[in-house]
Amino acid sequence: MKFEEKTVDKKLLYKGKIIELNLHRVKLPNGKESSREIVNHPGGVAILTYKNDDTLIMVEQFRKPLEKTILEIPAGKMEKGEKPEVCGRRELEEETGYKAKTFKYLGKIVTSPGFCDEVIYIYEARDLYKGRNDIADEDEFINLKEIKTDKIKDMIKSGEIIDAKTVSSFMFI
Template sequence: MNFVEKTIGKKSIYEGKIINLNLLKVKLPNGKESNREIVNHPGGVAILTYKDQDTLIMVEQFRKPFERMVLEIPAGKLEKGEDPETCGKRELEEETGYKSKNFNYLGKIITSPGFCDEIIYIYEARDLYKGRDDIGDEDEFINLKEIKIDRIKDMIKSGDIEDAKTVSSFMFI
């Protein structure tokens, strides 16, 4: 059975630098009407960054929504019209200082389909070489961590790593 909801109205609630919030009026499959609050996000890229066969480079950053440091794989937002692979290579160098001779697409995830249209494209970066010396944007403060892959899997299981894109990326290893 097809449960498509037809959009019959749209109201812009907020337009920001990164996200927009819209209130949609929809017609449900049973003929009734309902509202949907939808966050529009340009999407992003996340990179499994291999220092060597057994070790990943991860980033630790303060994340304001959670008021704490969060350990995650390097990632970043797509710019308007930007190709995901181009974004991934840019973010890899911005967040880690490395470039990659072997940069491959692995898959994608839908982060929060109940209210947001964000898609994150996942890549792997191998055969790293030094790019830029400074890391992070002017408003971004990053600690680089080199962690063995087996330890990361245990950290996910124990709850020490909770970031969804990081946890999801391990399905591709």
């Protein structure tokens, strides 16, 4: 049995700076109809940023939806038409002030496929060198943290690291 759902109607409920919310009326595989609230997101890139072989550069950032500061790998939203690698290199420099001689694609994840189409591409950055540190987004406040790679698994297990893209990226190490 195919589990495909065909969209029979789509209504834009909200269009913001980053996301759109659409209400889809769908025909289910059994012939009945239902509705789906779908968040459309342009996608993003996350970067495992190696200061050296056993140390990662991570970012500490306040996340309003959670009302707390969390630890994440550097990441950011893709601009319309932007290629993932171009976005990743841009975000690496914006968030950390570093560029990377080695920038390798590792894989991709979908964050919440039950309601959102966001795809995050994961890269590894090595052989860092100083870039510009004056190009950060004006509404983004970040603390850089150097974390030893052998501590990360324990930090995930203890709940110190809870960000899904960050946790998922460590599957590639």
